[in-house]
Amino acid sequence: MTQRQFFVIIALLFALTMAMALYVWQLRRREWISQRVTVSAKAQHVAPPTSGAKEQVTIYVADDRAGTLRAQSVSVPLASARQPRAESVLRALINIYTSKNSPHPLAMGADIRNVFLVDPGLAVIDLNSPFVDGQVSGILPEELTVASMVETLAANIPGLTRVKILVDGKERSTLAGHIDLSGFFDVSQFAELTKEFSAT
Amino acid sequence: MIDPAHGGSESGAVLSPVILEKDVNFAFARRLRQDLTSRGILSQLTREADVNLSTDDRAAKANAAHPLLYICLHASSEGGGATLFSAILPEAVNNNGPFIDWNTAQSASLAASRTVEQQLAGSLQRSGISARALMAPVQPLNSITAPALAIEISPTGADVSQLIAPEFQQKISVALANGIAGIIPALAQSSGAQH
Numbered sequence: 001m002t003q004r005q006f007f008v009i010i011a012l013l014f015a016l017t018m019a020m021a022l023y024v025w026q027l028r029r030r031e032w033i034s035q036r037v038t039v040s041a042k043a044q045h046v047a048p049p050t051s052g053a054k055e056q057v058t059i060y061v062a063d064d065r066a067g068t069l070r071a072q073s074v075s076v077p078l079a080s081a082r083q084p085r086a087e088s089v090l091r092a093l094i095n096i097y098t099s100k101n102s103p104h105p106l107a108m109g110a111d112i113r114n115v116f117l118v119d120p121g122l123a124v125i126d127l128n129s130p131f132v133d134g135q136v137s138g139i140l141p142e143e144l145t146v147a148s149m150v151e152t153l154a155a156n157i158p159g160l161t162r163v164k165i166l167v168d169g170k171e172r173s174t175l176a177g178h179i180d181l182s183g184f185f186d187v188s189q190f191a192e193l194t195k196e197f198s199a200t
Numbered sequence: 201m202i203d204p205a206h207g208g209s210e211s212g213a214v215l216s217p218v219i220l221e222k223d224v225n226f227a228f229a230r231r232l233r234q235d236l237t238s239r240g241i242l243s244q245l246t247r248e249a250d251v252n253l254s255t256d257d258r259a260a261k262a263n264a265a266h267p268l269l270y271i272c273l274h275a276s277s278e279g280g281g282a283t284l285f286s287a288i289l290p291e292a293v294n295n296n297g298p299f300i301d302w303n304t305a306q307s308a309s310l311a312a313s314r315t316v317e318q319q320l321a322g323s324l325q326r327s328g329i330s331a332r333a334l335m336a337p338v339q340p341l342n343s344i345t346a347p348a349l350a351i352e353i354s355p356t357g358a359d360v361s362q363l364i365a366p367e368f369q370q371k372i373s374v375a376l377a378n379g380i381a382g383i384i385p386a387l388a389q390s391s392g393a394q395h
Contacts, residue, residue: 064278065278065280067278067279067280067283067332136213136276136277136278137212137213137214137221137276138213138274138275138276138277138278138279138352138354139274139276139283139285139336139338139350139352140276140278140279140283140334140352140354141276141277141278143334143336143337174339176213177206177210177212177213178274178336178338179336179337179338180337180338180339180342183290183303183337184290185337186288186290189288189335192335193288193334193335196332196334196335197334
């Protein structure tokens with residue numbers, strides 16, 4: 001082999017190595033972009049269902065700084081059945097909490113998995129993990145979250161007397177280290193509490 | 201009985217990357233104990249170090265000591281001063297037999313808890329501290345057999361480092377100690393009458 005042939009082979013091998021490195025880099029980049037799109041899709045705002053006519057409903061919105069709970073009227077597409085109706089009003093509330101400059105911020109991706117209405121008068125709210133992972137820890141901020149959900153449901157689902165909260169379909173001891181989720185929330189007790197929160 | 205909430209591996213709220221709720225609670229509890237001692241009121245902490253203690257253990261410890269008053273201390277980034285909480289009990293059960301239901305043991309003392317709550321909120325307000333009296337389903341209040349409150353302190357603005365400022369803690373601690381000193385005689389009388 002002449003010296004010239006040797007250099008040509010080395011140059012070809014070097015070019016091949018560079019081409020392979022470029023190919024691997026592009027594969028990794030595609031995978032990374034694909035992962036980002038998936039995460040972004042998971043973390044996007046929860047949109048209310050578009051089926052059903054829009055109705056004015058009352059939701060109770062918490063404000064962490066003021067430590068208050070205020071009734072607010074919003075227009076939401078609602079189904080006639082009670083269960084999807086309950087989910088829609090809670091999603092309208094969560095949309096406010098996950099929006100920019102929220103008075104009571106929750107993490108993007110916070111959502112309810114299901115609301116089960118069990119007669120007589122029991123609602124079971126099943127939250128997802130991002131909801132509790134992004135909840136501000138403290139008695140007051142956690143209680144504002146629970147009170148706003150209980151009051152919002154009670155205002156829109158007649159006959160509700162008790163509410164139970166699950167996370168990912170399972171019992172959980174506290175919402176974020178403070179408010180006890182092991183029992184049932186009595187709607188009449190929370191109505192009293194809402195008066196105290198509204199009076200401030 | 202003063203109960204600094206959380207501890208050990210259970211840090212409570214992460215108020216900032218360097219401020220954990222368990223540490224704020226513990227420092228504030230020791231300060232309150234000191235202020236009570238200087239007023240001739242004997243007090244005890246449920247934990248003397250950074251250790252894990254379940255809410256049931258805390259209730260058991262408090263109930264065994266038969267205190268005139270149980271105060272569980274918390275700290276949060278939200279609230280703007282001090283928020284006092286009395287228990288929200290589940291549906292009433294019959295606690296008239298020899299055994300008391302663990303989850304509603306507070307029922308016999310709930311009225312006294314709410315009176316104390318209003319009085320301490322008043323004491324804090326008179327000292328220029330924003331204070332509110334609410335109720336909350338927070339453990340271990342339901343299992344305490346004495347008048348029981350949870351008190352959550354929070355910064356007046358967005359700066360959570362205020363929670364570890366000695367002047368801030370001192371102001372709240374002194375107001376609470378003064379309030380407690382004012383109600384202890386009535387609690388002692390009420391407790392004596394019960395026994």
